[in-house]
Every structure is written in C-alpha cells, then in structure tokens.
Amino acid sequence: MGKYFTLILLLLLGSKYSLAQQNYIDHTIKKGESVYMISRRYGVSVNAIFNLNPGSENIIYAGRTLRVPKSDTTTTSSNNTVVNDITVSNYIVKRGETKSGLSRRFGVSIAMLEQQNPHIVSMLQAGHTINLDKTIQETQPKAKAGEHYVVKGETLWGISRIYGISLTQLESANADRLSEFLQIGQTLIIPDKNSAISTEGDYLVQRGDTKFQLAKRFNMTIAELEEKNPHIVTMLMAGHRLNIDNTVTSHPEEITDIKEDSITEIDSTSTSNTYKNYVIEPKETLFGLAKKAGMTIEELTTLNPKLLTSVNAGDIIKMPVGVSGTSTNKTPSTNTVDTTDTVKTDDIADSNNEDVTTRISSNKNEALFANLVTETSSGLYFYSPFSSQELSSPEERQKMIGVNADFQKYIDFFQGAQIAIDSAKTLNLNFDVTLIKKNIAKSKITIESPHSKNAILVPFSETSSNFPSIDSSAPISIIDIESNIITNDSINIYRSITSEAIQKTKTLNYLAKQNANIVVISDLDEARSKDLILTTNPEAKFLKVDNAGFFKSDALDNALNKNKLNYIVFDSEKTIVLLNTTTALMGKLSDHNIQLVMLESSLLPKQTEVSDMRFRILQLIYPAVTDPQNKNDITDFENKYEDIFSSKPSRHAILGFDVTFDTLLRISQSSSFEESINTTLSEQPHLKFEYQKTKDRNYLNTGIYLMQYNSNDGMIELNQ
Structure with a gap:
C-alpha cells in the first residue's frame, strides 16, 4: 500500500512541476x-x-x-485595459508616450494605429483611449491632391524639396499635425508655393526660437507672451502658433526686457565712464563676450567677477562703450578645476537655421527626441590636454601640435563636438559646457555642479590607470571614448566605441545560428581568434595557407561541404593572401554554396587594392561600426563640417560629433541617464549606440551593423 501511495505522490508532484515549468x-x-x-x-x-x-x-x-x-491575468488596469496578441482594449495613453512607441509595444504600424484610432491622427495626447483589433487588415491611404503620404525614410526637408516649397511653409501648413518628429503614414498638407507663414498678430514658432527671443522681438515680457499663449507655458515647440498682438497689455506696470539699444552707461559711482551696462543675450559665451569687448577673458572676468561662475542670459555686466555685434553661443560653466564656457575654435560659425545633423538624428531617434526636457539644465564636461585659451587660439593649437602631433586628434574631436553642441542648441536644450585640463586635475577632479544630470567625456586618454578620482556634488556619468578608463569611484562608465571583440562576437553568434559549415582561413599557425571561434562554433575547421595565400593540395576541397552553406572566415591582414584565397573560393562556387566572412571591419582592404566585385560574388559578411548604407546623412554631416572647417572630417571628428550629440540627448531626457541607456537604442549619422551592462558600473556599446554584400551592386543589413 505504501508503494502505491508513494507512486501517486510522485505523479502528483511531477504533474505540478510540469505545469509550473x-x-x-x-x-x-x-x-x-x-x-x-x-x-x-x-x-x-x-x-x-x-x-x-x-x-x-x-x-x-x-x-x-x-x-x-x-x-x-492579461495586462489590465482599473480602466479595464486589456492587451494581448489579438486585441488592445481601452488602453489609456500616458504622458510621454508616442505613436512610434505604442506601435512597437502593440506590434502594429503607426498607419494601422491611426486607422483604428482616427482621433490620434493629428496629435497623440495623454488620456486618449486606444483600441485595436489586429485581425483587421491595414489599408494603405492614398494622398489626395494637395496632400502627401509620408513613407519610411522621408524627412520634412526632403518633402519640401520635392514640392519646391520652403521647410517653413511646410511646417506652417501642418502645424496642427506635426510633433517634434515626422511620422511614417502621416498625411501632410502641401501648401501653395506663395502661401504666407503667418498673419497679422500671429506667428508660427520656428525651430530654435526661444521665449526670451520672441518676447524681445515682439516687445513684450515672457510673462505677457505666456499669458497670451497658455499652450507654451510648459514648453515652447516648433509649429506652435502664437498670438503676438501687443496692442493691449494686461500688466502695463511691468517693465519690459531691457534691449541693447536702450543700454546706458553705468552710474556716477563707477570708477570709469568708459563702460556701460550690457544685458547678456541667450547663447552668448564667455569667449564670445571677451572677443566682443576686445579684452582677454581674464580682463573681462576681473571687470565682472560673476562671470567666473556662469554666463546667464539676462544678467547685466559691464562692457566697453561702443560694443556691438551679434551674439554667440551661451555655455556657462561651474567647476573647481580649469574650465571654459564652450569648446569652440575661432572659426566656428553660429548655426541660426535648422541644423542638418539635428534633422538627421531626429529621424532615427524618435524615443530620445520625444522625451527631451528643456526647462532644466544639465552639465557636460570634457577631459582634455587643452585649456580653453589653448583650444580657442589657432597659434596655441599649432604650438601644442608642434610639441606632440598626436594632439591633432583632440582638436578634430572638439571640432566635431562643437557641431554637436550647436545642433543641440537648435533643439533649445539647456546645458553648460566645461573643459577640465588634464595636467591641472592630476589625481582628483572636484566638480561642484548645480545640475541634477551631468556627464564627463574622456577622449583618447593614454593614461587610463591614472585617471583621476572624481568628487562630484551631483550625479555624473563617465563617457569613455577609446580611453579604457579604470576608476574605483562609484560612477558608471559608458564605453561608447564598439570594440573589435564585440564585432567578432556578434558576427560569430550570427554564424552559429545558421547551421552552416564554418572554415577559418589564416596565414598563421594559429588563427588569432581561434579560442573565441571555438567557443561559439565548436565544430569550426581551421586551414592554414602559405604567405602567398595558397592552400595545400586538396585541403580546401576536404574542408568544404557540398550539402551545407559554407562560411569561409578570412583571418589575415595580407592583401595578397586575400586575393589568392578569394580566387580559389570563386573557383569552387559551381559545386559549393560559399560565403566569405570577416570578423573585423579593419580587415577590409581599400578599394584601390581589391575590387569589391570579389566581395559581391562571394557575398561577403562583415561587421561595421559605421552604417555603410547611411550615405545621405553622412554626406550631409561631411558637407556641414567642410563648410565650417574647410576640410573633411577625420575619424576623430566623427566620434566628437556622434558621441557628444548622443550624450547631450541622453542627459536632456525626462528619465535618468542610466535609464535612457537601459531602455533606448540610438543611431547618430555614423554610429549606433546599444549599451549593455557587463558588470557593476560598466557599460559597453555593442552597436554594430552586420552587413552583407549583394551579388548585384549594393548591401543589405542582416538581423543579428
């Protein structure tokens, strides 16, 4: 009897375990x-x-x-929300959510989301109710005369060019249906070429406008502007239509903002009558003010000690009588170490129009652009061998390069970073830029920041083990740009440039999922990545070629499999080995299914050395840190850089732009920097940022593009 009882008990436990499993x-x-x-x-x-x-x-x-x-249960709430694989019922939109985010969450296109919820077509708002039936077939709307249906890859700028109208005209005609970014599936109104963008007493907010500038332009205070336009109290956005009729003022007793043409000399108690009161305008910098005053930075800060702390729009300072000119970018700084207002060279031009790199990035980083916060400021720091004076002076820069030619990469980096800073300011992002000179901060960096979010960028540091400890009064993140920083501080380190090890690992993981025959060809006795290859592909075969790239008799035939796809992993830096190896492989294509693979983008030779026709025939697969298909965006960036600096951007300038702009977007989010890293992928014109946490306080950027040459002219990106 006891045996039967035990058997029954085991069956019950096993059944329960199976159900739990x-x-x-x-x-x-x-x-x-x-x-x-x-x-x-x-x-x-x-x-x-x-x-x-x-x-x-x-x-x-x-x-x-x-x-x-x-x-x-299925996803439910007090509002009887139901979300499953087939339906979405009574889902209440929360603040900060976007159409793009909801489409990904529910697994439908934006067009289908709008098709079944027409009340969100013009604008998605918190409190909207979403209902979806995924069994209903999506219908593709057709644009009527005078309209345009937005498809993937289009931009507002590109659409305006198609119809021969200005970007402002297009934005004005669609002010009620445009958010900060363009939506695939939207229908836009195409205005007449001669249409006006505003009417009397009416103004359409342009990208880059600020409340301060608009209040000054229309001769009213910011309070009056907000009172007439309560929809801008929380945030001013491009596309907002403003009532700017100032014929009736609600509070005539208020004093309007001081204008430059009404500035008077300082009072009689001043020690000199050669100075006047000057109101700092938005985007002005310490460097720019000193240049405008015809003084050194030291002379100007001696005259105005409060500028040592920060440069704030609206503050009144002393300036020489007769000062005139346009304003420059505002980037105040606060730090206990050597600082600068902006990392800006003397020949960088201000960006008054919509920035091309901002447009590029907004198309690819919907989630980041949807949650930008402009009301509060953040702190951006650069760790550099240059002081502010050295970086802003062409003579000083050349002197330092003469001592160490390697310093050129820092200059290139900061020139790319400056374009990123200018691009971020066209979004009205509020941040202060500070430069920390290496030889001043030898063992410890003390940062007294007034901001709740801060980031310090560390490019190309060669003394990683001696990186100073950081004592910060506020949360700060370290962005490592090819520095391999080691720190014992309780601060997160984000290694922003994808390493060759990650390129290899991701490519090998892709190969492991394809159930293929893998053959590794090397001119060394042991392939450089043998251990890593065997970890992911334990059945891989290894062939050694001689120094000219020739196989031993029948070695290649014996390694290939006629019944499977053969991935040939090429592991050599010698061009002659590549030429002879690919020639041998192409001779086997009639009897075998062969694809060439490289584990590192650095192994790709120049086109002048090896024709890419070989790669198209063998359908080469390789990892790329930079998206080779994103030619339009990259060309736009290169043109902008060349317009400003009269040279093509180097690799270091590219890193300067992409990493700086991505960091600025992330420290300007409603969430914390670490949360944006954990939840949001991003792509800038050149680089992909896909961070993964490896251990406490360390994150690696694992973003790569796994590319395959087509047999015809072109490439495709493979799903990793």
Whole structure:
C-alpha cells in the first residue's frame, strides 16, 4: 500500500512541476528589444525574466528565445485595459508616450494605429483611449491632391524639396499635425508655393526660437507672451502658433526686457565712464563676450567677477562703450578645476537655421527626441590636454601640435563636438559646457555642479590607470571614448566605441545560428581568434595557407561541404593572401554554396587594392561600426563640417560629433541617464549606440551593423 501511495505522490508532484515549468511564454527577441521593453509588453517584472533566463541580465541577442513568465491575468488596469496578441482594449495613453512607441509595444504600424484610432491622427495626447483589433487588415491611404503620404525614410526637408516649397511653409501648413518628429503614414498638407507663414498678430514658432527671443522681438515680457499663449507655458515647440498682438497689455506696470539699444552707461559711482551696462543675450559665451569687448577673458572676468561662475542670459555686466555685434553661443560653466564656457575654435560659425545633423538624428531617434526636457539644465564636461585659451587660439593649437602631433586628434574631436553642441542648441536644450585640463586635475577632479544630470567625456586618454578620482556634488556619468578608463569611484562608465571583440562576437553568434559549415582561413599557425571561434562554433575547421595565400593540395576541397552553406572566415591582414584565397573560393562556387566572412571591419582592404566585385560574388559578411548604407546623412554631416572647417572630417571628428550629440540627448531626457541607456537604442549619422551592462558600473556599446554584400551592386543589413 505504501508503494502505491508513494507512486501517486510522485505523479502528483511531477504533474505540478510540469505545469509550473510551462507557466511561461517563449518570446523571440526582435532587433532593438531590451529586457525592460519585453517586461513592459507582457506586464511582468524585469527580475522575473532574469530569474527564468540566467545571463539575460548581462546581454540578450536578437533571434534567440526568451522565457517570459505569464502574469496572473492579461495586462489590465482599473480602466479595464486589456492587451494581448489579438486585441488592445481601452488602453489609456500616458504622458510621454508616442505613436512610434505604442506601435512597437502593440506590434502594429503607426498607419494601422491611426486607422483604428482616427482621433490620434493629428496629435497623440495623454488620456486618449486606444483600441485595436489586429485581425483587421491595414489599408494603405492614398494622398489626395494637395496632400502627401509620408513613407519610411522621408524627412520634412526632403518633402519640401520635392514640392519646391520652403521647410517653413511646410511646417506652417501642418502645424496642427506635426510633433517634434515626422511620422511614417502621416498625411501632410502641401501648401501653395506663395502661401504666407503667418498673419497679422500671429506667428508660427520656428525651430530654435526661444521665449526670451520672441518676447524681445515682439516687445513684450515672457510673462505677457505666456499669458497670451497658455499652450507654451510648459514648453515652447516648433509649429506652435502664437498670438503676438501687443496692442493691449494686461500688466502695463511691468517693465519690459531691457534691449541693447536702450543700454546706458553705468552710474556716477563707477570708477570709469568708459563702460556701460550690457544685458547678456541667450547663447552668448564667455569667449564670445571677451572677443566682443576686445579684452582677454581674464580682463573681462576681473571687470565682472560673476562671470567666473556662469554666463546667464539676462544678467547685466559691464562692457566697453561702443560694443556691438551679434551674439554667440551661451555655455556657462561651474567647476573647481580649469574650465571654459564652450569648446569652440575661432572659426566656428553660429548655426541660426535648422541644423542638418539635428534633422538627421531626429529621424532615427524618435524615443530620445520625444522625451527631451528643456526647462532644466544639465552639465557636460570634457577631459582634455587643452585649456580653453589653448583650444580657442589657432597659434596655441599649432604650438601644442608642434610639441606632440598626436594632439591633432583632440582638436578634430572638439571640432566635431562643437557641431554637436550647436545642433543641440537648435533643439533649445539647456546645458553648460566645461573643459577640465588634464595636467591641472592630476589625481582628483572636484566638480561642484548645480545640475541634477551631468556627464564627463574622456577622449583618447593614454593614461587610463591614472585617471583621476572624481568628487562630484551631483550625479555624473563617465563617457569613455577609446580611453579604457579604470576608476574605483562609484560612477558608471559608458564605453561608447564598439570594440573589435564585440564585432567578432556578434558576427560569430550570427554564424552559429545558421547551421552552416564554418572554415577559418589564416596565414598563421594559429588563427588569432581561434579560442573565441571555438567557443561559439565548436565544430569550426581551421586551414592554414602559405604567405602567398595558397592552400595545400586538396585541403580546401576536404574542408568544404557540398550539402551545407559554407562560411569561409578570412583571418589575415595580407592583401595578397586575400586575393589568392578569394580566387580559389570563386573557383569552387559551381559545386559549393560559399560565403566569405570577416570578423573585423579593419580587415577590409581599400578599394584601390581589391575590387569589391570579389566581395559581391562571394557575398561577403562583415561587421561595421559605421552604417555603410547611411550615405545621405553622412554626406550631409561631411558637407556641414567642410563648410565650417574647410576640410573633411577625420575619424576623430566623427566620434566628437556622434558621441557628444548622443550624450547631450541622453542627459536632456525626462528619465535618468542610466535609464535612457537601459531602455533606448540610438543611431547618430555614423554610429549606433546599444549599451549593455557587463558588470557593476560598466557599460559597453555593442552597436554594430552586420552587413552583407549583394551579388548585384549594393548591401543589405542582416538581423543579428
């Protein structure tokens, strides 16, 4: 009897265990997804997913399966919200959510989202109710006469060029349906070429406008401007239509903002009558003010000690009588170490129009642009061998390069960074820029920042083990740009440039999922990446060629498999080896399915050395840190850089722009810097930023483009 009882008990426990084991959903990870995004979709905690999937707290890969625990019910709320694979019922839009974010969350296109919820076509607002039936077929709307249907890849600037109208005219005609970024599937009104952008007593806000500038332009205070236009109290946005009729003033007793043409000399108690009161305008800098005054920075700050702390729009300072000229970018600084107002060379021009790089980035970084905060300021710091005076003086820069030619890469970096700073200011982002000179901050950097979010960029540091400790009064993040910083401080380090190890690992992981025969060809006795290759592909075969790239008799035939796809991983830096190896491989294509693979983009030879026809025939797969398909955006950036600096941007200038602009977007979010890293991928004109946490306080950028040459002229990006 006891045996039967034991058997029954075991069966019951086994059944219960089996049911418990199946109490999860198998989710196939899509490109760009994170554990946080997946947890939000299924209504479970991140830790619950971590517990079911050991290792997922470090990294997850697109294409693999993730076990997601089933929640007790479908996603519900007090509003009877239901979200499942087929329907979405009574979902209430929350503040900060976007159409793009909702389309990804619910697994539908923006066009389908708008098709079934026409009340959100013109604008998505917090409190809107969303209902979806995913079984309903999506209909593709057709644009009527005088309208344009937005498709993937289009920009406002490009659409305006198609119809021969200005960008301002297009934005004005669609002010009620445009947010900060263009939506795929939107229908835009195409105005007549001769249409006006504003009417009497009416003004359409342009990108880059500020409340301070508009109040000054229309002869009213900011309070009066907001009283007439309550929709801008929280935030001023491009496309807002303003009532600027100032014939009736609600508070005549208020004093309007002081204008430059009404500035008078300082009072009689002054020690000199050669100075006058001067009101600092938005975007002016300490460097620019000193240049305008015809003084050195030291002379100007001696005259106006408060400028040592910060440069604030609206503050009144002493300036020589007769000072005139246009304003420059405002970037005040506060720090206990050597600082500068802007990392700006003497030949950088101000950007008054919509910045091309801002337009490029807004098309690719919807999530970041949707949650920008302009009301509060943040702090951006650069760790550099240059002081502000040395960086702003052509003579000083040349003198330092004469001592060490390697300093040129820092100058290039800061020139790229300056374009990023100018681009960020066209978005009305509020930030202060500070420069910390290396030889002043030898062992410790003390930062007294007034900002709640700060980041310090450290480019190309060669003494990583001696990086100073940081004592900061406010939260700060370290952005490592090829510096490999080591610090014991409790500060997060974000290594922003994807390493060759990550390029190799991601490429090998892709190969491992294809069930192919893998053959590694090297001119060394041991392939350089043999251990890594065997970790991900333990059945890989290794062939050695001689110094000219020739195989031993029958070695290649014996390694190839006629019944499977053959990935030939090329692991040599010698051009002659590549030429002879690819010639041999092309001779085997009639009997074998062969694709060439390189694990590092650095192994790709110049086109003058090897024709890419070989790569198209062998359908080469390789990892790229820079998107080779994004030629238009890259060309736009290069043209802008060349217009300003009269030279093509170097690789270091490219890093200066992409990393700086991405950092500025992230420290200007409504969420913390670390949260934006954990939840949001981004792409700038050249680089992809896909950070993964590796261990405490360290994040690696794992963003690469896995590219494959087509047999015809072109490339495709592979799903990793």
